[in-house]
Amino acid sequence: MGELVRAYVRIYGIVQGVFFRANTRRVAKRLGLKGYVRNLPDGSVEAVFEGERDKVEKAIEWCRRGPPLARVERVEVKYEEYRGEYDDFYILLY
Numbered sequence: 001m002g003e004l005v006r007a008y009v010r011i012y013g014i015v016q017g018v019f020f021r022a023n024t025r026r027v028a029k030r031l032g033l034k035g036y037v038r039n040l041p042d043g044s045v046e047a048v049f050e051g052e053r054d055k056v057e058k059a060i061e062w063c064r065r066g067p068p069l070a071r072v073e074r075v076e077v078k079y080e081e082y083r084g085e086y087d088d089f090y091i092l093l094y
Contacts, residue, residue: 004050004084005050005056006081007059008077009060009075010040010076011045011075013072015071016039018066020066021091022091024037024063025090027058029088031058032052033055034049034088035089035090036091037092038091038093
């Protein structure tokens with residue numbers, strides 16, 4: 001097993017109303033990651049990915065493109081200490 005990491009990610013652009021959350025959850029679950037994704041009031045999307053570093057990095061790379069209808073302008077990533085606090089990957093409401 002690789003190094004376990006946690007990444008806090010904010011995605012800006014046209015990222016709400018384009019199935020970004022549902023697709024992020026699908027990608028994260030396929031990669032075996034835990035955490036959450038949610039829309040924020042400012043129009044951005046927030047995600048936390050926890051898992052093996054290489055898989056977290058793949059999820060972040062996907063976020064830089066997003067689903068077909070999205071127009072990602074900027075992605076901010078902050079690595080944090082792995083906490084292991086999630087047992088699945090969730091779509092959260094505000």
